[in-house]
Amino acid sequence: xxxxxxxxxxxxxxxxPKYLTVVQELRRQGEQWISSAVLAxxxxxxxxxxxxxxxxxxxxxxxxxxxxxxxxxxxxLRRLGGGLPRRVVVVGAGNLGCAxxxxxxxxxxxxxxxxxxxANARVVGKRVGRLVVQPMSALGGWVKRWGVxxxxxxxxxxxxxxxxxxxxxxxxxxxLNLSGARLRVPERVKVVDARVxxxxxxxxxxxxxxxxxxGDRK
Amino acid sequence: xxxxxxxxxxxxxxxxPKYLTVVQELRRQGEQWISSAVLAxxxxxxxxxxxxxxxxxxxxxxxxxxxxxxxxxxxxLRRLGGGLPRRVVVVGAGNLGCAxxxxxxxxxxxxxxxxxxxANARVVGKRVGRLVVQPMSALGGWVKRWGVxxxxxxxxxxxxxxxxxxxxxxxxxxxLNLSGARLRVPERVKVVDARVxxxxxxxxxxxxxxxxxxGDRK
DNA sequence: TAGATTGTTAATCGATTAACAATC
DNA sequence: TAGATTGTTAATCGATTAACAATC
Numbered sequence: 001x002x003x004x005x006x007x008x009x010x011x012x013x014x015x016x017p018k019y020l021t022v023v024q025e026l027r028r029q030g031e032q033w034i035s036s037a038v039l040a041x042x043x044x045x046x047x048x049x050x051x052x053x054x055x056x057x058x059x060x061x062x063x064x065x066x067x068x069x070x071x072x073x074x075x076x077l078r079r080l081g082g083g084l085p086r087r088v089v090v091v092g093a094g095n096l097g098c099a100x101x102x103x104x105x106x107x108x109x110x111x112x113x114x115x116x117x118x119a120n121a122r123v124v125g126k127r128v129g130r131l132v133v134q135p136m137s138a139l140g141g142w143v144k145r146w147g148v149x150x151x152x153x154x155x156x157x158x159x160x161x162x163x164x165x166x167x168x169x170x171x172x173x174x175x176l177n178l179s180g181a182r183l184r185v186p187e188r189v190k191v192v193d194a195r196v197x198x199x200x201x202x203x204x205x206x207x208x209x210x211x212x213x214x215g216d217r218k
Numbered sequence: 219x220x221x222x223x224x225x226x227x228x229x230x231x232x233x234x235p236k237y238l239t240v241v242q243e244l245r246r247q248g249e250q251w252i253s254s255a256v257l258a259x260x261x262x263x264x265x266x267x268x269x270x271x272x273x274x275x276x277x278x279x280x281x282x283x284x285x286x287x288x289x290x291x292x293x294x295l296r297r298l299g300g301g302l303p304r305r306v307v308v309v310g311a312g313n314l315g316c317a318x319x320x321x322x323x324x325x326x327x328x329x330x331x332x333x334x335x336x337a338n339a340r341v342v343g344k345r346v347g348r349l350v351v352q353p354m355s356a357l358g359g360w361v362k363r364w365g366v367x368x369x370x371x372x373x374x375x376x377x378x379x380x381x382x383x384x385x386x387x388x389x390x391x392x393x394l395n396l397s398g399a400r401l402r403v404p405e406r407v408k409v410v411d412a413r414v415x416x417x418x419x420x421x422x423x424x425x426x427x428x429x430x431x432x433g434d435r436k
Numbered sequence: 437t438a439g440a441t442t443g444t445t446a447a448t449c450g451a452t453t454a455a456c457a458a459t460c
Numbered sequence: 461t462a463g464a465t466t467g468t469t470a471a472t473c474g475a476t477t478a479a480c481a482a483t484c
Contacts, residue, residue, distance in 0.1 A: 099312075
């Protein structure tokens, strides 16, 4: 039936945001047409992979020219959330949480942070960017009132699972997990982990693997 | 020859930090032995995959018991960087950069942030955590003096490539890229991207794919 | 001993790439 | 027309999983 979408393979899901980033960059530079070869080069895959990936996106290319840049951007945005803004709350008003709230590019790209919460009574009421830190007790009502879909977890490791449970109970459908914790969530809730420590470790692993292991004196 | 390491497949490189996280968590809970089944459960893969992965790590399991927890942690740490601390500098002393500098867990896990730099003369000299913001001109000397291996990019998108070039010229071997930029680097330099915006978009894509596409009124 | 778990080989699965007809 | 690029089918490649002998 029209509009029915089959599940997209996970590697494709991870590349779609990257295609969008590249397309927006090229459009800023005035490009009207973007070929699969150009996208392939930018992402480090083959043009074949790009064309396969874009078959999961509602856009048509043209022979000899490639994909119309604007339509491609629109289609990618659509695939990423209808192009409509999604509402987001941040839980945890520490260093990281505050940095997220103040980070302008999220808004520019359709993620509206509309609330920030913290369990610590001493930071409740504090101003962060354009928001005021609210107590956890206000979370459920806020999520419902604003139709918040995404919760960003910027809390310490040990508090993460409890906060995740509260966010899910409040009704969010997706969690961006910036704590170090491994979260257990019901299947309907989607989680994306963005752990800087794991990324650092991955980098460290790559450095080790790429020979010349530093001092290397035994 | 002894100790020669063959290249580890990328998916394994990405899982090794996660194994370490889980092992450390279980050790804190007092576990002495950890089986491949337990690790599999935690990471959402099969025990078969775990055993394959751990064949890339210098550790031996025991039948009927699994892997000795302490040795497994040590072996994973070794694979991740000899267990020795790695020195890190942060470039960009904005919201994100300051949050990184103040983030304690990095140090606890062997990543010592020993410098923070910014191009903006107005923030140079400012105190962030235990550090003082330095001008970009001091970067090269600092990297050499302290043997800094990793640079964290917490600068705006448009400055990212130039800063990456400066870090590489200064001698870092790995970059953790927290800017939105796609970086071009020489092959010997390793880059791991940790873009929160891309993660948010990935989450958004998952929410879309998992039906019930929000308002959904046409 | 019986049972549980590793380490490894072989089979499966799925993603990536190649190839090419169709198109402009 | 000749050349370039898509969309798609088929082939390849590599990662994951299954299976099982070896071990404690």
